[in-house]
Amino acid sequence: MSSTLEVIDNPESQAIESNEKPLSFKRNSVLILDDEQGIRNFLQKGLEKVFGLVEVAEDVEEAEALRQRCNFDLIISDIRLPGKSGVDWVTEIRSQGSTTSVIFITAHASLETAIAALRVGASDFIMKPFRMDQMMASIESCMAHQQMQRENIVLKRQVDQLYDSGMIGDCDTMKSVCEVIKRIAPMPTTVLIGGESGTGKELAARALHRWSGRKGSFVPVNCGAITEELMESEFFGHTKGAFTGAQKTREGLFTYANNGTLFLDEIGEMPMSMQVHLLRVLEEKVIRPVGSNRQIPVDVRIIAASNRDLEEEVEKGNFRQDLYYRLNVVNVRMPPLRERMDDIPALVQHFSQTLSSDLGVDAQTISGEDLHQMRDYHWPGNIRELRNVIERCLLLNLKPGQCISAEAGESSPAGSVNNSALLEDIEKNHILKVLESEDGNKSAAARILGVSRKTLERKVKAWNEL
Template sequence: MSQMDKVVKPLPSAVSVLIVDDEPGMRSFLKKALSKKFALVETAASVEDAEKLRSRCHFDLLLVDIRLPGRSGIEWHEALDDKERRSDIIFMTGYADMEVAIQALRAGASDFIMKPFHLEQMMKAVDRCIERRLLKRENLMLRREMSISHSSTIIGRSDAMTEVKHIIERVAPTNAVILIEGESGTGKELVARQLHQLSGRQGPFVPVNCGAIAPELLESELFGHVAGAYTGAKGNREGLFSFASGGSIFLDEIGEMPLKMQTALLRVLEQKVIRPVGSEKEVSIDVRVIAATNRKLADEVELGNFRRDLYYRLNVLDILIPPLRERPEDIVELSHHFTRQLTSELGVKEVIWSHEDLISLQQHDWPGNIRELRNMIERCILLGKPPAEYCKMASVAEEAIAQQGYPLDWSLKQVEKSHVTRVVDSMGGNKSAAARELGVSRKTLDRKYKEWQEGTADKEE
């Protein structure tokens, strides 16, 4: 099976179509036919009406009559020239004019159909456009996956990482649910990708950050929904579990998942079925589940924040990734790896760090783990400063704060801002990880930053 075959094709039901024709009978005829196949089919009688619809919703395919009241289809420059939200366009006309056909194709048409036409002729033209569009999406996904896979090697020869790599090789070929535990920035997603790549599964790797999706939307994102399931659900939508069919889904920060969703996930793991929101039918799935957390789930169970039965179901195979401070012997190899990778990405001359730099890197505490190390290497390359200088400055600052605390004349708001920004920096700029470390929601953290930028007074939580 080729690499392209490994990419699961998005279902055609997710395609959206806009029909633009001034004949009511033609609009009705095409909408009835296409609605049987696609989730969203809208109609308009003019370019102006169509543009209003297009401003509210992206359409994958436009079926446009050339001769329209007002502006003609070929003069619809907003759609023809829109490279960011490019739609495939099939032009229709009842006038057998070769010059018009050539003009339409030059304007960017994907196809051109003469009226009157048989429905089968139109459907074949539509299918050709959709197949080309899906192929482009697949190629984009494949290039992204290949780009990621080139940098997905797990670096480290310490005893702890050698054991991690041994466990990965042993359990990857199985279909067992796996739980990856480790502090923020230790490389949990990298381990998950390695598990997928060595699994032999042919479907895609689909990462999901459970803490980054609003709780009220998480069920729909994971399981999909049917038309009318809730306000705004105009058509059926495939969830991420369906998209991961035949592959692996990576549920990062599983400890952030609401209790209601934990119940639903437990059923998925036990029954191998999902139920889209608003549907009465269950759908069988073939997906390998890999979960990760920077929390101690056993403690969360005792606190009542995580279901005990789900914890036991996830914890069949546990991979614990040690923090960077516990494996300093891996830091030199990681530093060389990131330096080569970043100088290539940034298009600058390769840098060779001194022995003093490498020693200072090994002696640093790295509260943000590998993510912090990579960010520091990138900063040093861009600013032309040696890592030893960065580590020294960081150590002096941390020691001063530990010994003296914050200045006594600082207000509580100043102390709060300083502490929050230090935690965010220690997490390599990852605000979601910093919010968890601070014990607040990401929304609260974003609001704090917005208030500081605007200079407004902070409000009590």
């Protein structure tokens, strides 16, 4: 014990005394547990300068009593203690759910001791004798890691809220959809999402991936946007020289989605030749790049979506029956907006808040009459159309009824505008906003807008003549 204190009490070793910019954890608390009074006194004296609360204990019983009264941010504990060891105590509090950061100190180190400390999630392991600058470096690293963990938790909550906010709906139909998605998300099974265009199929797929816990990426692909000739290469990759134009080896979408999720939107557009390859991958869990003889194992969760009735497509001979059954292990149907009209107020509020922030305009107050008009509309474009209507209202400072009339192609009532006028007003507002951001500099605004200065001047002149 004397040798330990001899080094610790060396004034030159107390880096905290001479630190020009001392660390500060005034909002944090620390518990010091050690049976040597000299160690306790020294650490207490040094740490009271940087921590808001410092408590000391000489045995586990006293430390546990203090812990019951205060949720400490950090515990500094000796390993060898009278009665119960520091490792055994930390093991117990971990089993109770404690996530407090722990730094162990000991004068009797061994490989077994170090392993035991790491197993209970110790942030650091410091040998006695130690200097105060060693302790402070360990504390700084420990608290920085703790802060990062807290920020990650906050970020995770924000991401979860983002996905939850996208799945807005209090109607029974949407509640059932969300319950199914959360239930099947952790499972590796394939999922087929059905529903009309604009009902939020990709949003449901992203929620499935987010709640799955899979470490890989979410990779969305529109099957109707890839030509049949390039589809195999896009999905599985190719080797250099595999075909004309293949100047280098390229990885495919399955590789990018490995350990993650591949979302096949508009799966009904996939040609028969590619359906055969997809079925093989689903069954064998391997891919073979174009031009290669090597098979590559992959762990990819497949989520497919279609606004077509795939059963009808199977009957017509446009879609393979075996692939349909392989994809349709679990079927999730996204309801059209006309079946969830009671969700319109919540959806309108959500879109109004998020879009007004994105566009830099004030959010609108939607009246009861506005909501009544929106409930009376049949919404052929579903939620995507609703979002577009709210965005148009914000851009042009119009009432939802005016935008709905234009959307439906109806004759415009007094005070409303037709589609052409809406587009012209959107263009005008955007150009004027860019001009304002560039302090009226037409050359700079033209570069941002991607038009010539002459074109920009002509448009502005026309507006000024109105």
